[in-house]
Every structure is written in C-alpha cells, then in structure tokens.
Amino acid sequence: MDTSKADQGRSAASKLLAVLAAFEAGPDPLMLVEIAERGGLALSTAHRLVAELVSWGALDRRPDGRYQVGMRIWELGQHAARELTEVAHPYLQDLFELTRRNVHLCIREGTDALYLERFYGSRRVPMVARVGGRLPLHPTAVGKALLAYEERWFRDAYLAGTLERRTAFTITEPGRLDRELRQVRERGYAVTMEEIRLGSCSVAVPVRAQDGSVVAAIGIVLASQESPEIRKLLPALRGTAARVEDALHRSGPVQPRPPR
Amino acid sequence: MDTSKADQGRSAASKLLAVLAAFEAGPDPLMLVEIAERGGLALSTAHRLVAELVSWGALDRRPDGRYQVGMRIWELGQHAARELTEVAHPYLQDLFELTRRNVHLCIREGTDALYLERFYGSRRVPMVARVGGRLPLHPTAVGKALLAYEERWFRDAYLAGTLERRTAFTITEPGRLDRELRQVRERGYAVTMEEIRLGSCSVAVPVRAQDGSVVAAIGIVLASQESPEIRKLLPALRGTAARVEDALHRSGPVQPRPPR
Numbered sequence A, B: 001m002d003t004s005k006a007d008q009g010r011s012a013a014s015k016l017l018a019v020l021a022a023f024e025a026g027p028d029p030l031m032l033v034e035i036a037e038r039g040g041l042a043l044s045t046a047h048r049l050v051a052e053l054v055s056w057g058a059l060d061r062r063p064d065g066r067y068q069v070g071m072r073i074w075e076l077g078q079h080a081a082r083e084l085t086e087v088a089h090p091y092l093q094d095l096f097e098l099t100r101r102n103v104h105l106c107i108r109e110g111t112d113a114l115y116l117e118r119f120y121g122s123r124r125v126p127m128v129a130r131v132g133g134r135l136p137l138h139p140t141a142v143g144k145a146l147l148a149y150e151e152r153w154f155r156d157a158y159l160a161g162t163l164e165r166r167t168a169f170t171i172t173e174p175g176r177l178d179r180e181l182r183q184v185r186e187r188g189y190a191v192t193m194e195e196i197r198l199g200s201c202s203v204a205v206p207v208r209a210q211d212g213s214v215v216a217a218i219g220i221v222l223a224s225q226e227s228p229e230i231r232k233l234l235p236a237l238r239g240t241a242a243r244v245e246d247a248l249h250r251s252g253p254v255q256p257r258p259p260r
Helices: A012-025 A032-039 A043-056 A071-077 A082-099 A141-147 A152-160 A174-187 A229-250 B012-025 B032-039 B043-056 B071-077 B082-099 B141-147 B152-160 B174-187 B224-250
Strands: A059-061 A067-069 A102-109 A112-119 A134-136 A190-193 A200-208 A214-223 B059-061 B067-069 B102-109 B112-119 B134-136 B190-193 B200-208 B214-223
Touching: A012 A032, A012 A043, A012 A067, A012 B012, A012 B043, A012 B071, A032 A043, A043 A059, A043 B012, A071 B012, A071 B071, A082 A102, A082 A112, A082 A214, A082 A229, A082 B082, A102 A141, A112 A141, A141 A152, A141 A174, A141 A190, A141 A200, A141 A214, A152 A174, A200 A229, A214 A229, B012 B032, B012 B043, B012 B067, B032 B043, B043 B059, B082 B102, B082 B112, B082 B214, B082 B224, B102 B141, B112 B141, B141 B152, B141 B174, B141 B190, B141 B200, B141 B214, B152 B174, B190 B224, B200 B224, B214 B224
Parallel strands: none
Antiparallel strands: A059 A067, A102 A112, A102 A214, A112 A134, A190 A200, A200 A214, B059 B067, B102 B112, B102 B214, B112 B134, B190 B200, B200 B214
C-alpha cells in the first residue's frame, strides 16, 4: 500500500478516530508505525494526530516510546453506562459476599456479551472474560440470557450466522441453540457446561427494565465439578436481579440505547 | 460570541476533541446546542462532528435527542490503567470481605486523587467519590497518602496553591498540611476526620512499585463514630497493600505515566 496516499479523501475527524480504533485490538501499547498501519494512515499523518491525542490526554507516550490509551479516555468512558453499573454494584457485591463465587454483569453489544463488572476474590476460578471484554452470546450463560429475550428477527439473524466453536461442548447447531433459548425463556435462567472453557460452568438470569425489556444479565461462574451448586445458587441470583430491577425502576426509566 | 466564526483557525482534530471534552463536566446527556457552546463550536460544525462520533460509537443519541458518551469509549478506556486495577482487584475484594467497609483504589492525576475502583455493598456509608471521579488530594486519606510521597517540588507547588475548604475540618493551612504529610511518611498511613464530608472519616496506605515509588493508594471510608476502628483496620489495609505490591512486582515493572 502506498501509505503516502492512504489517507487521502478521508475527513480529518475520521482519521483521528482511526488512530483511536488502532488501540481496540487489545491492551498492548503500540509503536507509531503500528498505529499508522492499523489506521491505514500515512506515517506523517499518524505522527501529527498521535501528538494531538497525547497532548489532549487520549493517549499516553510511554518511556519506551510506545503509546497506550490515556486516563482521560478512561474517565470519559465512566460517563457511559454509569446508571446500570452504579445501581447494580451494591447488590452484585452482596451476591458475591453471599455466594463467594465469581459474579459478573453483562449487556449485549452487537452480537457479543460485554462484561461491565466482575466480582472475584483471590481464591477464584479462572474466568475467560475481563471487564471491558466481550464474548460471543451463544457459549456463555449471560449471553444466552440476553439472546433468549431478543426479538425474533435478532435471534434468527444470530442463529443464521457462524456459531463459533470454543470447546467440544459449545452448541453450534442452530436448531439445538434455538430450543435451548426457548428453555431459557421458560425457566427464566440460562446455564452453560464447559461451552466456553473446559473446567467451567455458569448460570445467568436476565435483568429487566420497567417496560419488561431485558437490559442486562447477571451471571455466576463455577468450576465444572461444582455444577450441582447451580440449583442452590438460583434463588440468590434471582433475588439479586429483582433487587437490581427494583433499584433501576426507582431511579427512573433506563434509556434504551439504539442497536448497533 | 459569533459562533459562526468561533471555530475558525482550529484543527479539525482539536474540534473533534472539543466535542468529546464537552462531556467531561458530568454524566448528564447533552443537547447539540450545549455541545456546541461548551466546545466553542459553530452549531453546524458541532452537528457534523457529533454525527461522525455517533456513527463511530463514541457518542450515543438517546431517544430524547440528547447525546451521551458511548460504550465504545468505555471499552477503549478499559485499556488504560488496566494492569494496576486487574492486579489489585482480588486483594481489594478480599479486604472488603474481611472488613465489610467501603474500600477504594486511587491514583494521582494532576492535583487530584482519581478513583479507579470502589467496593461497597448495599449497607454502605455514603461516599463522596464515584469510580472515575476525582477529589482534591489534601482533604482525602488516599490523596494525602499519594501527596506525602511525591517529590519535594510537587508537594511545595501543591501547598502553594489554593487549598479548597470542603468542611470546617479541612486542613487549608499549608504549614499544618506539610507537617501532616511528614507524619504520613513517618507512620506509613494517612487519616482524615470529616475533612471532605461531615460524618465520614477515612484511612489510606500507599502502594509502591518495585522501584519504591508510590503508584497508588488504598483507602477505607468509615462513619465518623467508627473512627476508633481505624487502628484495628490498619493491619488488614497494610497487608492488602503488601499483597498488591507483591503481585505488581511479579507482573513486571509498572510503566510510570508522564506527569500531567
């Protein structure tokens, strides 16, 4: 690619956003040349934009010369989705105290479950997801709890896509997944058994807004051999969802975000 | 102000960042006209840039027509400061379980204590700070624990500035604050007694990187009448800082961020 012409015809704003997007692949710091490459920008353009972003605080230049996302972006991001996490936090903490299990809160973003909060102590089961991380909907309990209550057209579109196989136990057959989602709606909770990671199982329940729409899911991850515990954990999980729902309804209607 | 000329002579990138900066004042959604006003932009410019940011996912347009920070910024922000929060999280959770007190993790950003993590259940003491929020250094225990270990020139500059009075008990006399900071270094912990909020007291200890520099502070907030508990909480607080430090040292040197 002739990078000297690579960024012609794009708006300055879109180039700046391309620099930020270069950092979305992962937490690793990037060299200027990597930023330019990922953003499809001429090196000189990337250099100028990176300097502007560093001076604003969106990026930090590390002593080794590489760049990473700056705290100003982290702070700005705290204004997104704050209502749900602020409202839910104390009840999730109570659930963690009660169960001493890995507890997490997720929403749907596109075709992924996005992890907003995690609660875990130092004696934890390994978990695949991190805060800010995403996992597909079909192999996770939180994902199934979110997907099950989506509108028919969305579920159909998801089932028609590629259902990535994460382990030998991931459900990748559309018909079987559809039946499982119906079961989730009938029972009011979702489970997985080694579908995202061998050795782990999980259970999740939906959280509803005042209009009945599902806005989030609360899940617990366990070691596979503890799967008989799931039945005992359900009352606490359901009680927590109900407390979060009550608190959400008291704090006013959650503004649904437009689908992306 | 003649807004039609307001944004002349500024780079397109700086105008885009001005739109984002408009959202820093607080979590409330903004109307287009408010964004233009705060960013010092012509309405037509603000309109075009906001549309670009919405299509990228940096902003969301709500059903009521106002705008808020989008989840893509939140996700991007999770790549900043991840190491410290990921490493510290399980030990802070353990501290919360042990003490059942409001626990928080802060770093210094400029002349503020920035709150990275908070742990609290539903039976909590009211706290001033929220995650992503900032408080001045001098009236908070975490802030004093951070300020006490800064270099002499930084402490002097802070003491020479305006020491905002938050309550009748806030220490606003530079000489007295300087003596208190010396005491923090001698004792290895900082306390406040109703200095940020009547009815609350707090205690905090520093967290050191492998090179001995203080990179964070861990604090606990209590109701004022519980202040005799502070002495009993200190061993757990110090033990937690030591565990976080061990884990940080194992995970490799923390890259110091440039001062801002």
